[in-house]
Amino acid sequence: MTRKAIWHAGLIVVLVVILxxxxxxxxxxxxPAQEIISAVSPWPSHWTVQNYKAGWIxxxxxxxxxxxxxxxxxSLGAVAGNLIACSLTAYAFARLRFRFRGLFFALMIVTxxxxxxxxxxxxxxxxxxxxxxxxxxxxxxPKFLATDAFFIFLMVQFMRGVPPExxxxxxxxxxxxxxxxxxxxxxxxRPALITTAIFTFLWTWNDYFTQLIYLNSTSKFTxxxxxxxxxxxxxxxxxxPMMAMSMLALLPVFLFFLAFQRLIVEGIAAAGVKG
Amino acid sequence: xxxxxxxxxxxxxxxxxxxxxxxxxxxxxxxxxxxLIPWFAGFALFTLGPMVFSLYLSFTNYTLLSAPQWVGLxxxxxxxxxxxxxxxxxxxxxxxxxxxxPLKLAVALAVALVLNRRRRGSxxxxxxxxxxxxxxxxxxxxxxxxxxxxxxGTLDSTLKVAGVHTSNIWTEDPRWALxxxxxxxxxxxxxxxxxxxxxxxxxxxxLYDAAAVDGANWWRRFVSIxxxxxxxxxxxxxxxxLVGAFxxxxxxxxxxxxxxxxxxxxxxxTLYMYIMxxxxxxxxxASAMAWVLLAIVGACTALMFRFARSWVFYxxxxxxx
Numbered sequence: 001m002t003r004k005a006i007w008h009a010g011l012i013v014v015l016v017v018i019l020x021x022x023x024x025x026x027x028x029x030x031x032p033a034q035e036i037i038s039a040v041s042p043w044p045s046h047w048t049v050q051n052y053k054a055g056w057i058x059x060x061x062x063x064x065x066x067x068x069x070x071x072x073x074x075s076l077g078a079v080a081g082n083l084i085a086c087s088l089t090a091y092a093f094a095r096l097r098f099r100f101r102g103l104f105f106a107l108m109i110v111t112x113x114x115x116x117x118x119x120x121x122x123x124x125x126x127x128x129x130x131x132x133x134x135x136x137x138x139x140x141x142p143k144f145l146a147t148d149a150f151f152i153f154l155m156v157q158f159m160r161g162v163p164p165e166x167x168x169x170x171x172x173x174x175x176x177x178x179x180x181x182x183x184x185x186x187x188x189x190r191p192a193l194i195t196t197a198i199f200t201f202l203w204t205w206n207d208y209f210t211q212l213i214y215l216n217s218t219s220k221f222t223x224x225x226x227x228x229x230x231x232x233x234x235x236x237x238x239x240x241p242m243m244a245m246s247m248l249a250l251l252p253v254f255l256f257f258l259a260f261q262r263l264i265v266e267g268i269a270a271a272g273v274k275g
Numbered sequence: 276x277x278x279x280x281x282x283x284x285x286x287x288x289x290x291x292x293x294x295x296x297x298x299x300x301x302x303x304x305x306x307x308x309x310x311l312i313p314w315f316a317g318f319a320l321f322t323l324g325p326m327v328f329s330l331y332l333s334f335t336n337y338t339l340l341s342a343p344q345w346v347g348l349x350x351x352x353x354x355x356x357x358x359x360x361x362x363x364x365x366x367x368x369x370x371x372x373x374x375x376x377p378l379k380l381a382v383a384l385a386v387a388l389v390l391n392r393r394r395r396g397s398x399x400x401x402x403x404x405x406x407x408x409x410x411x412x413x414x415x416x417x418x419x420x421x422x423x424x425x426x427x428g429t430l431d432s433t434l435k436v437a438g439v440h441t442s443n444i445w446t447e448d449p450r451w452a453l454x455x456x457x458x459x460x461x462x463x464x465x466x467x468x469x470x471x472x473x474x475x476x477x478x479x480x481x482l483y484d485a486a487a488v489d490g491a492n493w494w495r496r497f498v499s500i501x502x503x504x505x506x507x508x509x510x511x512x513x514x515x516x517l518v519g520a521f522x523x524x525x526x527x528x529x530x531x532x533x534x535x536x537x538x539x540x541x542x543x544x545t546l547y548m549y550i551m552x553x554x555x556x557x558x559x560x561a562s563a564m565a566w567v568l569l570a571i572v573g574a575c576t577a578l579m580f581r582f583a584r585s586w587v588f589y590x591x592x593x594x595x596x
Contacts, residue, residue: 007389007394011400018462022419025415028422089313092306096307098308111318113572115518117522119329122332124553126324142321144313145321146314208528209524231529246418246419253413
């Protein structure tokens with residue numbers, strides 16, 4: 001009994017330390033300006049939504065509404081691209097026979113560990129020559145060409161776990177590889193598809209580096225790039241609006257976590273243990 | 276692995292006629308290539324092509340405004356002989372990697388060991404501890420860090436209440452700024468912890484029971500059972516965190532206001548590369564920096580794999596060979 005109590009007490013201490021910054025962000029976003037400076041407690045004694053109103057229109061000419069709309073377009077585009085391209089690629093690697101399969105698979109695996117920064121300068125030059133800088137295309141089109149090797153790997157792992165007898169049966173019934181992929185494989189690996197969709201959405205939603213590089217007019221800014229504008233206003237007076245918008249930016253992440261908590265945590269665990 | 280071998284075996288045994296008569300399946304190889312069309316295009320256009328292109332650019336003085344001109348090894352020479360800021364950024368990054376990766380993994384493993392009991396609530400703790408890993412790389416959290424550790428920040432006012440007067444602006448003190456970034460990444464120990472937990476669940480209880488019979492204490496059991504059995508997972512986490520730490524960008528950019536300050540104390544490698552490439556438009560120089568980064572990460576990875584043989588233990592080695 002006491003051992004159990006100590007166990008819980010220890011973990012709760014860790015929990016408090018971990019969640020403090022999150023609680024602080026939420027609390028500060030609802031505090032009036034003078035309370036942010038003076039009060040130590042992260043929880044507001046007077047609640048106000050003034051920070052949300054001020055933060056929403058903090059940038060001249062555009063509201064955060066624009067940033068949110070842009071982020072949604074980019075993130076959903078990336079999700080669609082990864083779902084289509086990674087599942088096609090994974091099916092070929094997991095189930096089909098062709099020459100140099102081993103070599104291509106090895107190349108694909110290597111790209112998981114390849115630092116993105118090696119590619120960014122030439123990719124920028126390529127997209128610039130296409131006239132795609134300051135559009136969403138550099139953020140979406142590569143996903144349709146299976147550049148997120150991590151998700152290919154995840155799906156290959158999943159597809160290998162599907163009993164081959166099922167494909168065999170389909171083949172005996174006259175299904176070619178395309179119909180087998182569509183009618184047999186895809187429905188069976190739905191958990192992998194959902195995991196891919198969730199993580200693609202969250203990672204794209206939070207991604208700063210790529211969006212910072214490719215988007216340069218405020219009307220094209222996504223939420224992270226829009227939030228980045230706050231670093232130019234560093235006074236304590238701006239903490240309220242800054243935290244309010246930070247809070248809104250993380251709202252979809254929190255909602256996803258609430259809805260898909262088990263899938264998210266288990267997806268991560270599976271990737272590690274099977275890999 | 277074994278599953279895929281089985282697939283191949285089945286496919287080999289089964290003779291051809293079943294395939295006959297179906298559209299687009301004239302030979303067994305074609306379908307594979309058709310499924311791989313997007314990947315081939317992406318690999319050529321966005322991975323292999325850019326790699327070759329950036330290697331070439333690293334030997335030029337390309338600035339986006341002028342056509343690239345061959346300058347030989349000048350960029351590489353400049354990095355190591357006449358750019359003290361570059362050397363400094365390398366030092367900052369190595370310091371960050373060497374401190375943050377082992378620290379993060381140690382915390383992750385420790386908490387995983389504590390959580391690895393079938394007690395009510397352990398699943399809930401696991402999920403809650405994972406939250407920072409979901410938020411960690413976002414601009415929002417970097418801004419929170421700036422506010423907590425920055426000017427008039429909460430940490431300082433809280434310490435004041437506790438009677439400690441530091442009047443320290445942590446993010447603007449060259450001695451402390453990097454450590455706020457280390458703290459930020461250690462805070463995200465949830466992801467490796469979840470992976471450790473999954474690994475711990477797979478260790479057979481029999482081993483522990485046998486050791487207990489032999490009178491091994493918990494430390495002995497940890498060193499002789501847990502660590503070796505968990506070593507593939509430790510290795511996986513180590514690789515993941517190492518590669519990730521070398522590429523950290525967002526927190527340093529946001530917390531230092533895009534400059535890598537104070538006194539360049541948070542000038543991460545990637546941040547300096549961004550400044551050179553996308554603010555000064557020295558694309559040739561930035562490409563050379565990228566290739567040195569690739570060489571460093573590649574060398575680390577290779578070393579890790581080489582070194583792995585001496586400590587990573589695969590229990591199922593028997594049926595793999």
